[in-house]
Amino acid sequence: MTFIAIEGIDGSGKSTLSRRLKSYLEDKGYRVFLTSEPYGNPLIREEWIKSGSVESALKLAISFITDRVVHSRKIAERIRKGYIVISDRYFLSTVAYQGLNLKPELATPEKVLSFLLGISEPVEAWPECTIMLDVDPDTSVSRISGRKGRSPFEEKGYLEDVRSFYLEIANLIASDRVKWKTLGEIFIIKSNARRSEVMKQATGAVSRFLSGENQSQ
Ligand code: TYD
Numbered sequence: 433m434t435f436i437a438i439e440g441i442d443g444s445g446k447s448t449l450s451r452r453l454k455s456y457l458e459d460k461g462y463r464v465f466l467t468s469e470p471y472g473n474p475l476i477r478e479e480w481i482k483s484g485s486v487e488s489a490l491k492l493a494i495s496f497i498t499d500r501v502v503h504s505r506k507i508a509e510r511i512r513k514g515y516i517v518i519s520d521r522y523f524l525s526t527v528a529y530q531g532l533n534l535k536p537e538l539a540t541p542e543k544v545l546s547f548l549l550g551i552s553e554p555v556e557a558w559p560e561c562t563i564m565l566d567v568d569p570d571t572s573v574s575r576i577s578g579r580k581g582r583s584p585f586e587e588k589g590y591l592e593d594v595r596s597f598y599l600e601i602a603n604l605i606a607s608d609r610v611k612w613k614t615l616g617e618i619f620i621i622k623s624n625a626r627r628s629e630v631m632k633q634a635t636g637a638v639s640r641f642l643s644g645e646n647q648s649q
Contacts, residue, residue, distance in 0.1 A: 444572055450519075463514060494551070524615075531597065541597070572591060
């Protein structure tokens with residue numbers, strides 16, 4: 433059927449939205465498969481995260497992409513069986529988190545995106561619709577501060593940079609839908625608001641996307 437990715441920094445509300453979107457679509461009669469990344473066990477070394485160097489970012493990116501290649505086969509299988517697949521994080525997480533540290537070497541966001549897309553050639557499934565939750569890092573850090581097993585990426589200064597890069601990349605993709613067609617449609621939704629408001633906007637975006645898709649079939 434189709435594939436929807438939910439993106440955003442840690443504490444932006446992706447997991448809650450993914451679950452609610454699943455129930456919303458099931459109530460409408462769709463079959464929905466909910467999944468998330470990291471999927472398997474990508475090789476993530478704390479020293480790579482802390483270093484922030486181009487070399488470390490490259491190792492991390494390759495590790496997340498390798499994990500995604502395996503994940504994408506499962507997703508492709510579900511799409512073929514008629515499911516709507518919702519993934520909590522996907523390719524744009526690698527662009528935002530690892531691409532950020534590749535930027536000094538590759539110079540522009542376009543080059544970062546092209547490079548990461550190029551090495552993602554073996555990935556079998558690509559989202560046709562991405563919902564990006566945009567939250568300010570103060571709110572996101574206060575939401576995640578009480579969580580157990582926090583990710584080593586969740587440091588406020590870094591999340592601020594990740595957020596800016598997420599937005600830069602999303603706007604870049606939206607500005608040239610033909611060039612970046614592999615990445616599908618992107619909807620940016622502010623998620624500082626109340627959960628019910630975020631949900632309303634996200635379901636609105638997904639419904640518009642699904643009705644457009646049905647018309648083109
Ligand atoms: P997260 O969504 O926090 O997973 P969980 O809720 O299971 O802890 O993801 C873990 C971290 O991995 C998060 O801080 C972002 C990071 N990440 C990347 O840096 N690159 C990627 O490609 C992906 C998928 C995740």
